[in-house]
Amino acid sequence: MRPRQDPYSTLPAVPPFRLRSDDIADGESLGVAQTSAIFGGPGRDRSPHLAWDGHPPGTASFAVTCFDPDALTVSGFWHWVLHDLPASVTELPAGAGDAGGSMLPPGARTLLNDAGRRGYLGAAPAPGEAPHRYMFVVHALDVPTLEVAPDATPAWLGFRLVAHALGRARLSPVFGLPESS
Secondary structure, X not given: OOOOOOHHHHOOOOOEOEEEOOOOOOOOEOOHHHEOOOOOOOOOOOXXXXXXXXXXXXXXXXXXXXXEOOOOOOOOEEXXXXXXXXXXXXXXXXXXOOXXXXXXXXXXXXXXXXXXXXXXXXXXXXXXXXXXXXXXXXXEEOOOOOOOOOOOOHHHHHHHHHHHEEEEEEEOOEEOOOOOO
């Protein structure tokens, strides 16, 4: 088994703030709703409810990401990439990441995830792998818009997030599937 590093530990430090959810919890297993049906599983690809407070003064916007650092790739896997959320928005209902973005506030933008889809793609590790970590992160930013192209990659947005980060809040639930028989 390869070492499980925290990719956020290598970034410049910023103050934390509070993130909570009615659907997910740090270290707890994701529910079926937050998993994917992409490989024939029972998942619903439904983004979890998220709410945050205590972000730094001067926050001009937020971004929300979901990243799996344990995916069997050299670059991890981006499940959800949302940016340009107005600073007045401090809660997203369950399902806000659904394709089409009809539940997102005006001005919010979604980039393609690593499956090439706009919106949230639920957890889908291969059966028998150690449970993966799904890092749901809310980034408090010092600009109202990150000015990234709609076809930008999550990695490019990541550069912009680091450059404009005032604070970061995170929940890291896990998910794994038993070995198939």
